[in-house]
Amino acid sequence: MRGPADLKLDRLTKRYDAVTAVDGVSFDVPAGTYVVLLGPSGSGKTTVLSMLGGFTLPSAGRILVGAEDITLVPPAKRPTATVFQDYALFPHLDVVRNVGFGLSVRGVPKHEIAQRVTAALKLVGLEDFGTRAISAMSGGQRQRIALARALVTEPALLLLDEPLGALDLSLRRQMQEELRRIQRTQGRTFVHVTHDQEEAMAIADLIVIMKQGRIEDIGPPSRVYERPRTRFTANFLGESTVLQGTVAACADGRVAIDTVCGRLEVAGERAVGSRASIALRPEALRIGGGTDGDQPLGEMRVEDCIFQGSFQRISGSNIHGLRLLAKVEPQALPAGECVPISARRGGLVLLED
Ligand code: ADP
Ligand code: MG
Numbered sequence: 001m002r003g004p005a006d007l008k009l010d011r012l013t014k015r016y017d018a019v020t021a022v023d024g025v026s027f028d029v030p031a032g033t034y035v036v037l038l039g040p041s042g043s044g045k046t047t048v049l050s051m052l053g054g055f056t057l058p059s060a061g062r063i064l065v066g067a068e069d070i071t072l073v074p075p076a077k078r079p080t081a082t083v084f085q086d087y088a089l090f091p092h093l094d095v096v097r098n099v100g101f102g103l104s105v106r107g108v109p110k111h112e113i114a115q116r117v118t119a120a121l122k123l124v125g126l127e128d129f130g131t132r133a134i135s136a137m138s139g140g141q142r143q144r145i146a147l148a149r150a151l152v153t154e155p156a157l158l159l160l161d162e163p164l165g166a167l168d169l170s171l172r173r174q175m176q177e178e179l180r181r182i183q184r185t186q187g188r189t190f191v192h193v194t195h196d197q198e199e200a201m202a203i204a205d206l207i208v209i210m211k212q213g214r215i216e217d218i219g220p221p222s223r224v225y226e227r228p229r230t231r232f233t234a235n236f237l238g239e240s241t242v243l244q245g246t247v248a249a250c251a252d253g254r255v256a257i258d259t260v261c262g263r264l265e266v267a268g269e270r271a272v273g274s275r276a277s278i279a280l281r282p283e284a285l286r287i288g289g290g291t292d293g294d295q296p297l298g299e300m301r302v303e304d305c306i307f308q309g310s311f312q313r314i315s316g317s318n319i320h321g322l323r324l325l326a327k328v329e330p331q332a333l334p335a336g337e338c339v340p341i342s343a344r345r346g347g348l349v350l351l352e353d
Pocket of ligand 2: 045046047
């Protein structure tokens with residue numbers, strides 16, 4: 001299979017003696033999607049990727065690419081290619097031979113290899129470097145060579161394990177844009193592993209947030225960011241203030257919860273009397289407010305204001321010691337000042353836990 005194809009993970013599980021590295025992970029990816037697996041170290045990201053690439057055999061579950069079950073297919077026979085974190089280039093071969101290696105192993109005719117390698121090097125902006133030795137290439141260039149080597153095989157599924165981890169920040173940002181561009185141009189499915197939440201939000205069509213071998217949340221970046229499903233997501237992907245309280249009333253898909261910021265109303269359903277948590281993103285916290293649709297949250301005592309260009313990051317706390325965080329337009333707010341605050345309409349999100 002060479003063209004784009006849908007990907008399906010069906011209760012994928014990997015157990016090592018005492019550890020369950022991946023625990024019943026299921027999700028569907030339409031062809032041509034940029035998927036990012038995001039999670040802290042040890043959450044099972046590499047193990048999922050390694051099962052997709054065929055380097056680790058699952059203990060249970062299935063992997064489907066299009067209609068084909070590839071769960072037990074050896075790596076070289078899969079419609080996949082992997083970019084490893086350390087690039088795994090051959091130091092004794094020049095750039096062209098590194099990139100063409102997989103094709104020669106597969107017995108692709110020489111003239112076709114030459115054409116495809118040239119096209120792949122062009123795609124990553126290294127068309128003038130074919131005869132260079134790997135040792136004469138920088139970290140960023142090696143990363144591109146590894147990418148070209150994977151792309152040249154025209155995989156339905158490109159797997160990338162922390163591919164930008166070794167690059168400095170500005171190069172990482174630049175490569176994020178390039179990966180996105182290449183993925184869009186080719187319309188292939190990319191599965192990219194990272195623990196960097198900014199990277200995930202910058203490039204993903206679909207973010208899969210992992211924790212302890214399970215999916216904690218899955219969705220487009222905007223949904224996962226704006227409406228986190230759980231407390232873990234609310235804190236791992238960006239920052240949040242989490243308000244806890246007791247459900248005072250529930251009707252018509254709205255829940256009223258008594259918190260240290262007063263009685264707040266959120267969309268959802270909960271039993272009256274039960275405990276509940278609400279997430280509030282810094283962008284949803286307003287200084288002042290009380291205008292239509294905003295929910296007043298009492299007062300915040302300003303502790304710190306950091307100018308960050310187009311916005312200002314304000315941290316503070318309320319009278320009950322709840323830490324609050326706001327991202328607002330730059331304005332003069334002296335530390336120590338008490339200001340009324342409110343939550344934007346729709347800015348309060350009921351968490352599942
Ligand atoms: P991540 O890539 O998210 O950091 P991994 O997939 O590498 O996480 O690891 C998930 C869990 O599985 C960890 O607890 C790790 O120690 C364990 N693990 C991974 N590979 C092996 C292995 N070959 N043998 C035993 N345990 C492993
Ligand atoms: Mg890993």
